[in-house]
Amino acid sequence: MVNYAHLLNSHDLKATFQRTQILEVIEKYGHTAIDKIYEEVSKVHSSLSLATIYKNIILMVESGVLAEVSIIGSKSKYEIIKDDHIHLICTECGIVIDKILDENTAKDTAKVAEGSSFSLKHRQVNLYGVCDSCQK
Ligand SMILES: [Zn+2]
Numbered sequence: 001m002v003n004y005a006h007l008l009n010s011h012d013l014k015a016t017f018q019r020t021q022i023l024e025v026i027e028k029y030g031h032t033a034i035d036k037i038y039e040e041v042s043k044v045h046s047s048l049s050l051a052t053i054y055k056n057i058i059l060m061v062e063s064g065v066l067a068e069v070s071i072i073g074s075k076s077k078y079e080i081i082k083d084d085h086i087h088l089i090c091t092e093c094g095i096v097i098d099k100i101l102d103e104n105t106a107k108d109t110a111k112v113a114e115g116s117s118f119s120l121k122h123r124q125v126n127l128y129g130v131c132d133s134c135q136k
């Protein structure tokens with residue numbers, strides 16, 4: 001389990017109750033959309049508004065605690081930041097599956113950035129398709 005207070009502090013953010021609640025929900029569900037985060041956080045903190053939760057999420061994205069996963073045709077999902085990886089996104093049920101970036105793929109994506117005087121910082125690759133259970 002992630003130590004949320006330490007994670008927030010190491011990104012110069014105060015470990016407030018709402019922030020740790022948001023992180024807890026995201027860790028529990030993996031890639032999580034804002035409505036789900038709001039629904040879950042409201043259960044323990046009913047006075048929190050959607051706007052406050054949204055503001056905190058944006059702040060944590062800007063500080064590098066969370067990563068936004070933009071999904072074509074649907075709402076963004078959020079995850080706690082980790083090493084670069086590939087997303088397999090199901091266009092039927094919306095599930096997002098993490099796939100570790102193997103060495104060759106990492107090199108290939110770095111090659112794309114090379115030679116265009118572009119300094120690669122991080123990568124997010126999203127592949128769209130239909131997941132195993134939606135194929136059945
Ligand atoms: Zn699916």
Ligand SMILES: [Zn+2]
Nearest residue numbers: 079085087098
């Ligand atoms: Zn991910």
